[in-house]
Every structure is written in C-alpha cells, then in structure tokens.
Amino acid sequence: MSSAQRAESPLRINVLGSVECWDGDERVHLGGLIQERVLAALVLEAGRVLSVSQLVDAVWEDVPPATAAHQVRKAVARLRQIIPGGGGLIITQASGYRVSADAAQLDVKQFSALLDQARAELADRRAGEAVEHLEGALALWRGTVLSGDGGEPIRAAGTALLERRAAAIEQLIDLRLARGETAELVGELRAYVAAYPLQERLRGQLMLALFRSGRQADALEEFERVRALLSEDLGIDPGSDLTRLHERILRNDPALARPVPEAGPRPVAEVPAGPPAAAHALPHDLPDFVGRERELDHLRSYLETASSQGPRIVAIDGMGGVGKTSFAVRAAYSVSGRYPDGQLYLDLHGFTPAGQPMTAPAAAEALLRMLGTPVDHLPDGASVRLNLWRATIAEKSVVLLLDNVSDVAQVLPLLPPNSECLVLITSRTRLVDLDGVLWISLGTMTDEDSAAMASAVLTSQRTAVEPEALAELIELCGHLPLAIRIALSRLANRPRWSIGYLVDRMSDESRRLDELRSGERGVELTLKISYEGLKAKDREAFRLLGLHPGRDIDVHSAAALLGTSPEEAEATLEVLLDAHMLQQYEFGYYRFHDLVRSFVHRLLRVAGQSAGGDISPALGRLLDYLVCASDQVCDLLFAGRLSVPAGGIGRQAVPPELDEPEQARKWLERERTTLLAAAVLAHEQGLDRHVTLLARNVVFQLDAAGLYSEFAEASQLAVASSRRLGEPELLRLSLSNLAVANWKLGRFDAGIAASSEALKIADDLGDRRGFAKDTGMLGLFKGTTGQFDEALGLLRESIRLKRELGAARTEAESLVNLSSLYEQWGRYPEAVEAAGQALALDLELDIREHQIVARADLALAYLGVHADEEADEQLARDRELVEDFGAAGEVAMVFALSALTNQRLGRHEEAARYAEIVREHRREHWNPTRQVVIDNILGKLYRAQGNDSDAALLHEAARTVAASIGYRVEEARALLGLGAAESALGRTEEGQRHQRRAEEIFTELGVPPDARS
Structure with missing residues (x-):
C-alpha cells in the first residue's frame, strides 16, 4: 500500500480496548481470538518486525500449543484476506511480520501523536490547545489494551500505555485546575483515582478540587484513605508533596484558593443552586x-x-x-x-x-x-x-x-x-x-479483582503467604463478591486461622453455605430471598433443574426434566435467567452459579428429592433423553456400529435436531461430561440399562479427547451394570470397551483379561461382529507384549471377519494394528503394505482422525525400508490434519516422526524445530504406549545429532515405562539406544550391559538382527 493510497484509505484499527478494525463505517470482523491478538501485537509495535516466536508469546497467555507457529502464520494469512488492503498493511520481512500504516489509521499511534502535540503546545504556552489535544487523546481509550487479554508482550505494552494515559490524565487535570475548574472535576477524579489508586499526584488533585469546592473535610478524609492504602499495600507513607498539600489544606491556606477563571461564561457547576441546599444522601x-x-x-x-x-x-x-x-x-x-x-x-x-x-x-x-x-x-x-x-x-x-x-x-x-x-x-x-x-x-469478579479485594481486607502481607489457598478460596466462593467478603471478614476476625484452614472447612459442599454466613449476612439468605420471589411453578422448575448432573443445561435436557416441550422449557429457563437464578455463557446453554447449585442441592435434600434419595420421574425422563440423544448422535457419526436393545428407553424423549456430522460431533464433545456424570448417577440408582447405553456412547468422545481414565471409569461402570443385568450381549460390549480403555492406559494384563472374556462371550453367542472386534483387540495386546506369532493369527482372523462383514471402518483399525505388529517385528515391507491398505480405507470413508494414525504408521514403516522421501510425504499431510483432528499423543507422534525424517534427509533446522514442538507438547495427555514410542524416536534423533546426554534421558524414561507396562519391543529399543548413548558418553561398561539385555529381548521376540536399530 503506497502512502497516497493509505492517505485515502478509510481503514482504522483500534487496540485501546477490545481490538476493532473499521473500513469506513463498516466493522471488519477479524474472525477469532488468535487473529485479534496477532493484529494487536503487530499494531502495538507498528513499523517494527516481530518474529513468529514473538507473536506466539503475544498470543498465548499460558503454554502455547504444539501448532502455535502454524496458527500464527495462518492468522496472518487470514488477516491479509479479510482486512481491505491487508496485503499492503501486514508486510513479511525477514523471519517475521510488521504493520505498515499511517498514524491516522491506528488509535495507538494517534494517541501518541496527540500527546506530542499537547507537549509542544505547552512549551509554547498554549494551554487551551493542549487541553483539547489531551482530551482528544484520552477520548480514544475504550478500556485496557485487548481488554487485558493476551500474552506477556501484549500485557507489557498495555501496562506501558496505561502509564502514559495516567500521565496524560494528571497533566490534563493540572491544566483544568489552573483555569479555575473545581466541583465539576471531583467525579472524574474519583473515577481516575479508582483506576490508579496508588498515583499520589491524582490524589493530590482530587484533594485540591474538593478543597476548592468547599469540602475541606472530604479533602482531608481523602488523604487518610491514601495513607491507609499505601501503608497496607506497600508499607510506606505518602510522599512529601502530598503531605505538604495535606498540611496546607488543614490550615486552610488561602494560597490554595481557586484561581480566577478566564473571561467567558461561568461553568454550569459554579452557578449558585439557590435554596434549598444540595442533598447528599x-x-x-x-x-x-x-x-x-x-x-x-x-x-x-x-x-x-x-x-x-x-x-x-x-x-x-x-x-x-x-x-x-x-x-x-x-x-x-x-x-x-x-x-x-x-x-x-x-x-x-x-x-x-x-x-x-x-x-x-x-x-x-x-x-x-x-x-x-x-x-x-x-x-x-x-x-x-x-x-x-x-x-x-x-x-x-x-x-x-x-x-x-x-x-x-x-x-x-x-x-x-x-x-x-x-x-x-x-x-x-x-x-x-x-x-x-x-x-x-453485573457478573462475578475476576481473579485479579478478587485477589485485590483480599489484599484490601486482609492486607497483602497475609494473602502473599498463601497464594494457592487464596485462589482456591475465591473459587469456592464462586467469585461472588458477597461470598468473598464474608469469607475474608471471617479470616480478618480470626487472625490465627490460615486461609487454607477456611478452604478445608468450605471444601464440603453440604456445609459451604453455612461457612458463608456472618451475623445477619449470608449467601444462603440472599439466595433464599431471590428464590422466594419466584412464582410457585418457577420455584418447582428451579428445584427440578437442580437434578441435572452436568454443568450446563440445554433446552432439550431441561424439557426432559420439566416434562414439557423444548419451547416451554426455554421460556422457563429465560425466566430464571432474568431472575439471575441461572447464568448463560453460551447461547442455548444455562448454568447454575456454583453457590446457587449448592443452594438448590440443599433444597432437594430437604425435600427428599435429591439424587441420593428416591428417583423422581424427572430424573428418569432426563436419563431417557440422554440415552436417546447420544444414540442419535453416535449413529450419525459412527455408521454401522453395533445395535443393542434399548428396552424401551428414550421412546418419549425429544432429541435435538442434528442432521450434519459436524453438528453431532460438537454436541457429543459438548455433552461428554454430562453423559459421564449421568452414567455415574444411573449406576448409583441401579438403572443398569441406562448405564450401559450411556457408557457405550460417551466412550467415543472420551477416547477422542484423550481422557483415558474417564474412559476406563465409564467402561467399568458398564461392566458392573451389565453383570447385574445378566445380559451377555451388553456385557461383551462393555468388556470390549474396557479392553480398549486398558490399552490406552497401558494396563495390558487387565486388557488381555477383558478382551479374552469378551471373546469367549462372543463365541458362545455366535456373535461374529463381536468376535471380530475382540479377536483384533486380543491380537493387539498379544503383539504389544511380544507374543508376535499368536498376535499375527488373531489380527489376520479379525481382518478376515471384518472384511466379510463389510465393517470397513474397524477393518482399517485392525490393519493399522497389523502394520504396527510387523514394524515391531522388523518386517517393514509387510508393515508398509498393511498401513497402506488401512489408509486407503480411511480415505474412502473420510475418517480423518484415523487417517492420521494410518499415515504415521505408514511413515514409520517407510523409515524401516529407508524410503525417507515417502515417509516425509505422508507426514507433511499429517501435519495439516493434526491441527484439527489429532489427539494429543497422535500430534506428538507426527511431529516426532517429522523430526527424525527431516534429520535423515539432512534438513537439520526443520528437524530441530519439530523436535522442539514435541518437547513443548503436553505429555500428560499421551497414553503410555505413545509416550514410550515417542521418547525412543526422539532419543534416536538426539543420538544422530550428537546429543547423547538428552538421548540417554529419553531412552531411560522410555525403558522405565515400557518395562512397567510390559511393552517388550520398545523396552528393547530403549535399552539399545540407552546403551549406545552411555557408550558415547564414556560409560562403556554400563552401555554394553544395556545393549546385551536389549539383544536378549530381541532374540526372545524373534526380531531379526538387521531390524533392531
């Protein structure tokens, strides 16, 4: 964009508040949080080149995701598309980007320009013009930069700008005081003091304005406020300037009187009000x-x-x-x-x-x-x-x-x-x-404001001793100001109590409301007043909604609880929302505040209607609805899945209208915690068929989200309920799901037991589909524990049966497992063939999350036959897919293989970059089998790079986990790599010992010598 074009451009970008982009009078929607923060970071440093890593730091407040750099580049590309003239606005330079724009297009630059003009006018003694420009600069502010959001660079820039704003405010108030303004400044100054409570100059200006308005006592009281604040927060006294001003006000110094205003009309606030005197109530x-x-x-x-x-x-x-x-x-x-x-x-x-x-x-x-x-x-x-x-x-x-x-x-x-x-x-x-x-x-308080209140009530010295306990206390209070104030008052009146002690007392939900009572004040009393202000039918609805086991309540589940149509339920929910007995953070979903939930649970206990008492018809209707809705979603997403008898459950339920797979996927992701909680609740109540059906549906999403412990919990509930029902079809299904969960958690012995029992039941029932599934699962366990021959027969039989049954989706899964078996066994050409067949099926079925796994296995097999270019091609496509479809462990696996492949291809910088992504990834979401493989791959990479110290650490970590779960081939690979690293580090005897043990395991497994590296 040329300078002439920019001069005519109506484009304007504002960052002094939330990020806004305007094309004339038309708002340009930037399309998401990442794009807003990228643009804000570039605008705050307009004219300066920011690297991708600097933009990553600016965008993410916490640990950035593995794909952060890719997302930043994607955001820049999107900004260039949607902002008029964006290609000329955001310039690529060296290894980063910069914004090229005139000051008139950026509010932050205009702010600086107006301050510069005001400074020049003051130097020329043109106070009136300086006031206008200072007011113009301050009028640009709509709030803190990015409303306080963003990474550290944005927060630092925002803090610096706030300091400049504070200085401009002080300068403007000085000028207005000098021209005779008084009472009309008091309100503004109080607001500014609230924003900058430790700025002594602003306090002094407020004291002077109060004194000149005839409010000497108020001016003196303001000094006492700031003295107390400075003493409690910083342990200091007011500065000499403020102290001298206090002394002069105390003695009613005539030199402080208002200066004679310039000729012209008197300010409205100075016109005598006449009798009666102004009321201050x-x-x-x-x-x-x-x-x-x-x-x-x-x-x-x-x-x-x-x-x-x-x-x-x-x-x-x-x-x-x-x-x-x-x-x-x-x-x-x-x-x-x-x-x-x-x-x-x-x-x-x-x-x-x-x-x-x-x-x-x-x-x-x-x-x-x-x-x-x-x-x-x-x-x-x-x-x-x-x-x-x-x-x-x-x-x-x-x-x-x-x-x-x-x-x-x-x-x-x-x-x-x-x-x-x-x-x-x-x-x-x-x-x-x-x-x-x-x-x-008004909503609840932010973390920062809650902590500030705590420091004001308890003193910052006391809160600084227990920051974690204070944060937990605020959470238990639900960030509700009354609750926080009561809790803090109790602590203030009990100086021997630690914050952690009160947290322990409040951790029991059944007594939390009792702890939040002080004299005539109490959260429960406050909520009871609001509750009793409702009509009788709305009070009944409020109690019934308290039976919902999840965090968020949608219209359809509310309709099930209330026994009404979704339209009638929505009307009731809106009444409770207007009464602030419910909250809404997302369209279509309603939520109890944590303390309101405690209150409604107390009402239910008193009424004998809680989930711990007799099952109400409302709860039965809700569980019916959740089974029906999750069945509909899973049938849409997982075509051809096994049909099981519902026993009449859900016949009267009204499920949501979800016609597209993406809608169904989002619903299942959104409702997974509710479905799991509902399964737990149904198990407690002995509703065993509900348990098995809910667990069967929710495990899909728990698996996809990497929540393997929850996956196992749901499956164990289903197994227990299936046994109580005495229905072998449901027991086989539940055992099969439990076997998968055990695989994800690295519990191989338990997994073999579950899949073996499931396989026997399938054989007894003549269930060919179940037999195919459980044969394949048992083959996977056998292969991982080193029983290769037995595993090969099981997996081949599973694939044959699935092919006969037309179960292409699960056939592809078994083909991937067969490829993995061949790769562990060192039979790489056969691994390439099996993974290729799996990928072809996944492409035909358009199952993208399965494509990721198949491509990764295919790449690993290609590396085994030294087809590095082919491996690189598969991984390039995988890196595109994992951003939207990959589970945490699969993302890390793809980037680990990418690092190793690029190293072998001589692209060392790319290899280092991909390895860094893996190292920064969230290991807590990897399942143990993936963790072991990834650590061994990275260990091999570091050995190739000559970094034997880090290689030894990774191989040792892999060996420890592999040995604990019985993953024999990866234990051998870890020992082999560890031995090589130890030998390279001069610990030859230790290295040789590890290598001998590795060779023993490889020999036992039948892995040929040329496939052991």
Whole structure:
C-alpha cells in the first residue's frame, strides 16, 4: 500500500480496548481470538518486525500449543484476506511480520501523536490547545489494551500505555485546575483515582478540587484513605508533596484558593443552586471496592452520548450478592460532580427478608423529604404526591439511586421528566419492561479483582503467604463478591486461622453455605430471598433443574426434566435467567452459579428429592433423553456400529435436531461430561440399562479427547451394570470397551483379561461382529507384549471377519494394528503394505482422525525400508490434519516422526524445530504406549545429532515405562539406544550391559538382527 493510497484509505484499527478494525463505517470482523491478538501485537509495535516466536508469546497467555507457529502464520494469512488492503498493511520481512500504516489509521499511534502535540503546545504556552489535544487523546481509550487479554508482550505494552494515559490524565487535570475548574472535576477524579489508586499526584488533585469546592473535610478524609492504602499495600507513607498539600489544606491556606477563571461564561457547576441546599444522601462508598472498571467506563460513556430527551436511566441487575448496590454507589460518587443539586438514595425493599416492597407514593414522600420538603407541606393522596415529586425533581439536576427494586411498577412513577438527572436502578431481576435504559448486568469478579479485594481486607502481607489457598478460596466462593467478603471478614476476625484452614472447612459442599454466613449476612439468605420471589411453578422448575448432573443445561435436557416441550422449557429457563437464578455463557446453554447449585442441592435434600434419595420421574425422563440423544448422535457419526436393545428407553424423549456430522460431533464433545456424570448417577440408582447405553456412547468422545481414565471409569461402570443385568450381549460390549480403555492406559494384563472374556462371550453367542472386534483387540495386546506369532493369527482372523462383514471402518483399525505388529517385528515391507491398505480405507470413508494414525504408521514403516522421501510425504499431510483432528499423543507422534525424517534427509533446522514442538507438547495427555514410542524416536534423533546426554534421558524414561507396562519391543529399543548413548558418553561398561539385555529381548521376540536399530 503506497502512502497516497493509505492517505485515502478509510481503514482504522483500534487496540485501546477490545481490538476493532473499521473500513469506513463498516466493522471488519477479524474472525477469532488468535487473529485479534496477532493484529494487536503487530499494531502495538507498528513499523517494527516481530518474529513468529514473538507473536506466539503475544498470543498465548499460558503454554502455547504444539501448532502455535502454524496458527500464527495462518492468522496472518487470514488477516491479509479479510482486512481491505491487508496485503499492503501486514508486510513479511525477514523471519517475521510488521504493520505498515499511517498514524491516522491506528488509535495507538494517534494517541501518541496527540500527546506530542499537547507537549509542544505547552512549551509554547498554549494551554487551551493542549487541553483539547489531551482530551482528544484520552477520548480514544475504550478500556485496557485487548481488554487485558493476551500474552506477556501484549500485557507489557498495555501496562506501558496505561502509564502514559495516567500521565496524560494528571497533566490534563493540572491544566483544568489552573483555569479555575473545581466541583465539576471531583467525579472524574474519583473515577481516575479508582483506576490508579496508588498515583499520589491524582490524589493530590482530587484533594485540591474538593478543597476548592468547599469540602475541606472530604479533602482531608481523602488523604487518610491514601495513607491507609499505601501503608497496607506497600508499607510506606505518602510522599512529601502530598503531605505538604495535606498540611496546607488543614490550615486552610488561602494560597490554595481557586484561581480566577478566564473571561467567558461561568461553568454550569459554579452557578449558585439557590435554596434549598444540595442533598447528599448516598450511603458510604466502600474504601476497599475494587474492579468493575469496564462497567464504570460503559456508564460514563453513556452519559456522554445519551439522548437529551428524558432522564438518563441505568438499570443494574445481577444475582443476589454480586455487589449491585456497592457498584451503584461507586458509580453515583464517580459522576456526582455532573449533578450540582446532589445525590438521593432510597432502598425500595424489593427483595428484603420478611418485608414488603415500598410503594411508589411512599417512595415519593421519602424522596421529597430528602429534598427539604417539610412534612406538613406534603399533600394527601398518592397521585398528588407523585405529581409533586415529578414537579419538584423536574427543576433539579441530581443522581437518583433507587436500590433493591422488585418490578417496573415500583419505579416508573418516580422517573424524573427532565434530562438533567441520572437514575440508577438496582434489581435482582432484569426489568425488561423498562424502556430507554442502559442495561448493566453485573457478573462475578475476576481473579485479579478478587485477589485485590483480599489484599484490601486482609492486607497483602497475609494473602502473599498463601497464594494457592487464596485462589482456591475465591473459587469456592464462586467469585461472588458477597461470598468473598464474608469469607475474608471471617479470616480478618480470626487472625490465627490460615486461609487454607477456611478452604478445608468450605471444601464440603453440604456445609459451604453455612461457612458463608456472618451475623445477619449470608449467601444462603440472599439466595433464599431471590428464590422466594419466584412464582410457585418457577420455584418447582428451579428445584427440578437442580437434578441435572452436568454443568450446563440445554433446552432439550431441561424439557426432559420439566416434562414439557423444548419451547416451554426455554421460556422457563429465560425466566430464571432474568431472575439471575441461572447464568448463560453460551447461547442455548444455562448454568447454575456454583453457590446457587449448592443452594438448590440443599433444597432437594430437604425435600427428599435429591439424587441420593428416591428417583423422581424427572430424573428418569432426563436419563431417557440422554440415552436417546447420544444414540442419535453416535449413529450419525459412527455408521454401522453395533445395535443393542434399548428396552424401551428414550421412546418419549425429544432429541435435538442434528442432521450434519459436524453438528453431532460438537454436541457429543459438548455433552461428554454430562453423559459421564449421568452414567455415574444411573449406576448409583441401579438403572443398569441406562448405564450401559450411556457408557457405550460417551466412550467415543472420551477416547477422542484423550481422557483415558474417564474412559476406563465409564467402561467399568458398564461392566458392573451389565453383570447385574445378566445380559451377555451388553456385557461383551462393555468388556470390549474396557479392553480398549486398558490399552490406552497401558494396563495390558487387565486388557488381555477383558478382551479374552469378551471373546469367549462372543463365541458362545455366535456373535461374529463381536468376535471380530475382540479377536483384533486380543491380537493387539498379544503383539504389544511380544507374543508376535499368536498376535499375527488373531489380527489376520479379525481382518478376515471384518472384511466379510463389510465393517470397513474397524477393518482399517485392525490393519493399522497389523502394520504396527510387523514394524515391531522388523518386517517393514509387510508393515508398509498393511498401513497402506488401512489408509486407503480411511480415505474412502473420510475418517480423518484415523487417517492420521494410518499415515504415521505408514511413515514409520517407510523409515524401516529407508524410503525417507515417502515417509516425509505422508507426514507433511499429517501435519495439516493434526491441527484439527489429532489427539494429543497422535500430534506428538507426527511431529516426532517429522523430526527424525527431516534429520535423515539432512534438513537439520526443520528437524530441530519439530523436535522442539514435541518437547513443548503436553505429555500428560499421551497414553503410555505413545509416550514410550515417542521418547525412543526422539532419543534416536538426539543420538544422530550428537546429543547423547538428552538421548540417554529419553531412552531411560522410555525403558522405565515400557518395562512397567510390559511393552517388550520398545523396552528393547530403549535399552539399545540407552546403551549406545552411555557408550558415547564414556560409560562403556554400563552401555554394553544395556545393549546385551536389549539383544536378549530381541532374540526372545524373534526380531531379526538387521531390524533392531
């Protein structure tokens, strides 16, 4: 993009807040989190080249995935496509990328340019122009860079920009104070101080503005606040400048008086208000209030842009205990300087224990009295009093905070008719019938804000001693401000308690709500008030939904629990969502807050309806639905799978409409934890057929996700339930699945036992399909434990039967296992043939996750016959597939083989890069058999590179695991590699001992000498 083209370009990219890209008035959707962070990193360093590794660090907050570099390059390519002129905007240079754009196109560059202009104007004594440019620079901010997200480089850049913003704010306030502004600055300064609580210069400016507004006591109180904060957080006293200012305010120094403003109209805030005096009725602002900066910024922005017609109304809703009142009070104080006639506060008692909501006429009377109307001047009659209130407030400019509202009827008659007032309304339910409103729904607190509250209440010294326990405490409190505050207050009043001790007390869910009670405050009481505010039918629905064993509840499972249609269930869910008894983080799914779940479980225990008591019809309907829905999904995804008798289960259920395989795959992935939890619950209740059917369906997803322990748990439940049912067909199926789980976990003896029993049952039943499956599984175990001859016969028989039955999918699986057997045996040409046949079937069936395994086995066999180029070709395709379809162990296997192949082809840099990807990969998700093979491959690679120390470590790790699970050929390969590495390191005797043991094992297995390396 040339400079002339850029000058005419309407393109604009904003990073001072969430990442935005605009093409004129049209928003360009960047298409995902990775692309947003890549673009933000490049824009923050506009003009500078960032390497791919630097962009990886910027994108991922934690450990990046194995494919991180590939994803970054993919994101850059996509950004170039979707951003107009993107090819000229993002330039490839050397080994990285840079953004080439004019300052006018980037808000961060415009911010810097405006600050530079303001600096130049101040040097020329043009204060008015400097104010304009500083205000323009600050107006560009919509929040923290990337809203606080991103890797360390982005966070560091964001912190630096925040420091520049703070300096600009201080400079702007100095200029505005110098030209005579006072009261109108107080609200803004309180907001700035909340954002930068340790900036002493801002505190001093606030103290001066308060003093010049006739609020000497408030100015002195502000000094005490900052002194306490600095002492608790940093262990220091305020600096000399702030201390001197405090002393001057204390003695009412006339030199601090407001400077004479320049000629011109007086600021609105300085016009005498006239009698009566401004009302100040807000509750005290919590000194340890933290967080909610995004919501406060949203409110202030609304005040700048709201219509001039009618009052400005902000409705704040959220679940009980989320801090609505504290937030509204903080918001009222932060903008109070805009409203010279004062601030009014009234609790309407919409949700109060054993109390009745205040009526609108009674509220009008209370508010009129706050404004100075004598009691004997109040007219009789509700409508007359409401009219007097509206007439009185119409002449005022106030902040009106109506707290704890039950419904719209309570507040509608109280709304001021003018646009000079701000109305803040808090309610536990969303007042959906209230029009012309800014809605602010408060959620729970972030980790950072929760920790900041803890430091404010307990002192940072105490929280720093137990950071892990503090994090766990916050999790147990569900990040709910009321719960956190109660827990912290208990700790503050019990200095001998450790945080970990309270965590231990709260770890029992049945008593957690009891621990979160302090005096008249308590989470359970707060939730009970909200619960009792529901209609009877909604309270019943709330309890029934508490029977759901999963974390998230969709419309169809809710319909099953409630015994209604999905449409009726959705309406009920939305009522509970509006009442904040449910939460929603994803469209179509609803969730209990953790403490609300504890509350509903307590209700169920009291009512005798919990999962631990008698089974309710609702629970039976839910389990029926989950069986029916998961059957439908698995039938779509795994065509030709074995049909088993459902025994009438699920006949009345209404499953979701899932017509496409991708929809079904996402559903199964989304619901796997619910299905597993439902199987556990059904087993506890003795619903054995439900157990076997649910377990049969969920194991597909547990296997794909690498959750092998959960896979084994589900299979063991199914085996136990099948035995109780006394149905050999279900027992054979369950044993077969348990054998697979044991294979994944490296439990070969248990796997042989399970597959042998399953095979006998299949033979007794004359079940050819089951016989084919279990024969192949037993052959896999036999081959891995070194019984090659027996394994070969079993696998060949399995393949023959599957071919006769037309079971191409499972035939391909057995062909891969046959290839693996030949590879271990050193019969590489036969391994190539078997893997090639498996791949051909997987390609025909378009089973991409199976293609990955078949290609990897084919590549390994090619390496055995020294066909390195052919191996490289297969692995190149696999590296494309694993990004979207590969399980963790398969991803690592592909990159380990890629490293070894590239080393053999002389591409040493590529080999090192792929090896590094494997080393950074998440080993905890590899199954033991994959771990052993990968470690031996990397050990061989490092030996070829002359890195015998690391090779020895890897081979030793492989030997240990292989010996513990009985993987004999890989144990021999590990010993052989370890012996070579030890000998190269000068430990010849030890090396020879390992090599002799390796040769013994190879000989026992029948592996030919030329295939042992």
